[in-house]
Amino acid sequence: MHLMNSSSLFEQLGGADAVEAAVDRFYRKVLTDDRVSRFFDGVDMDRQRAKQKAFLTMAFGGPHNYTGKDMRDGHAHLLKMGLDDSHVDAIIELLGSTLREMGAGEDLIGQVAAIAESTRNDVLGR
Amino acid sequence: MAAIRYGDRLYELRESESVLDALLRAGVPARHSCKAGSCGSCMMRAVDGAVPAKAQTGLKDSWKARGYFLACVCHPDSDLEVAAAEDDAEVPATITSLDRLADDVLRVRLRCGAPFEFRAGQYVTLVRDCQLARSYSIASLPEEGEIELHVRRIPNGRMSGWLSTEAGAGTPVSLLGPSGECFYVPGREDQPMILVGTGTGLAPLYGIVRDALRNGHRGPIQLFHGAVRRDGLYLHDHLTRLAAAHANLEYTASVLEAPDAGDAVSGPIDQLILRRFPNLDGWRGFLCGDPALVGSLRKKLFLAGIASRDIYADAFLPSAT
Structure with a gap:
């Protein structure tokens, strides 16, 4: 269990309801963004959405049990498809635009981006 | 404090303890993962009692209607009887009629020998001779007294071949289930609905449409049936009449092979819809129906704006044996 000290961030963003409201919006962006959509092709949508929801919960500072190893294992097959820093940049950008559309302030968006940023090396297997 | 009945035992909840934690504390090997109401691993079904709304946050309406909830975030105020999410019933049934709706589509009607609760659009597993099992969607409503299935005749199909040539009125079978979340949930009766089926993927939709109408659904209902050839539109006349009788129901038939379309629209059904x-x-x-089409259309409809929790999909996978 990865304990976050930023539960107040989660509350400020609106908690589980905010995650629920964000996940479809974020997932649509991911599926239609030419930079990253190919990594999500041919994947079971229910499972994919559950993963997106878990990811957003974590990035929003909410309760989760992601470990660095999960991040590594979960993305290893994507590295073979060419996953690199530019794709992590794109995901963090899409996360920010999702939150902006939902009316979150730049300060909170920055905090979410920082949490997402902290997974970069695990995601990229470094 | 509230207590949980699970199996044949009672589990007392401690202060601020979740249903999951109470079961785990008592040594029940309940499946779970995130313990934060996110991953869905710990989903259970309430058989009796009131489930707090918070324990159903984010679940589809059809799951909520069947009493599913997330045990890790469930803190009930009163006693609750729960079951594992996958517990199925098996009941004896008798075939009451078999008739041909198209060259390769059979309508099978069955009467159950024991109470069997289901929703139109869910699926059952039909079991023949206690061993051969195939799943089919339910086209009938519970109050109609019989269960109606549409069975596509598959070349050398062991169940569909047997139904076409050997089974008859009076033949005993058994039914497992029902399963599936593809059904109409009353409420939001002004919401527009779109239903798309290919082949016998029409069966559950035929049940769902009639269930919606019977529940007084007022929003527009767009029903699409796609077939490769014109003769695959096996309820065409019936659905044309049904649509004529209901102002909010529109039926569109689509045929892939253009020269054959007749009074149907020709071309790929997903392009037509979008x-x-x-x-x-x-x-x-x-x-419902062809897995490739269900998969791609699901994504396209999601991108066209349907919330993922409002999409009910049932891909008809071919049997492996």
Whole structure:
């Protein structure tokens, strides 16, 4: 269990309801963004959405049990498809635009981006 | 404090303890993962008692209607009887009639020998001679007294071949289930709905449409049936009449092979739908039949604006044996 000290961030963003409201919006962006959509092709949508929801919960500072190893294992097959820093940049950008559309302030968006940023090396297997 | 009945035992909840934690504390090997109401691993079903709304946050309406909840965030105020999510019933049944709806589609009607609760659009597993099992969607409503299935005749199919040539009125079988979340949930009766089925993927949709109408659904209902050839539109006349009798129901038939279309529209059904309905924000969608089409259409409808929790999809996978 990865304990976050930023539960107040989660509350400020609106908690589980905010995650629920964000996940479809974020997932649509991911599926239609030419930079990253190919990594999500041919994947079971229910499972994919559950993963997106878990990811957003974590990035929003909410309760989760992601470990660095999960991040590594979960993305290893994507590295073979060419996953690199530019794709992590794109995901963090899409996360920010999702939150902006939902009316979150730049300060909170920055905090979410920082949490997402902290997974970069695990995601990229470094 | 509230208590949980699970199996044949009672589990007392401690202060601020979740259903999951109470079961785990008592040594029940309940499946779970995130313990934060996110991953869905710990989903259970309430058989009796009131489930707090918080324990159903984010679940589809059809799951909520069947009492599913997330045990890790469930803190009930009163006693609750729960079951594992996958517990199925098996009941004896008798075939009451078999008739041909098209060259390769059979309508099978069955009567159950024991109470069997289901919703139109769910699926059952039909079991022959206690061993051969195949799943089919339910086209009938519970109050109609019989269960109606549409069975496509598969070349050398062991169940469909047997139903076509050997089974008859009076033949005993058994039914497992029901399963599936593809059904109409009353409420939001002004919400527009789109239902798309290919082949016998029409069966559950036929049940769902009639269930919606019977429940007084007022929003527009767009029913699409796709077939490769014109003779695959096996309820064409019946659905044309049904649509004529209900102002909010529109039926569109689509045939892939153009020279054969007759009074149906020709061409790929997904393109037809997206041309007519480029914006589906706020709709409820049901997709049944061919797995490739269900998969791609699901994504397209989601991108056209349907919330993922409002999309009910049932891909008909071919049997492996």
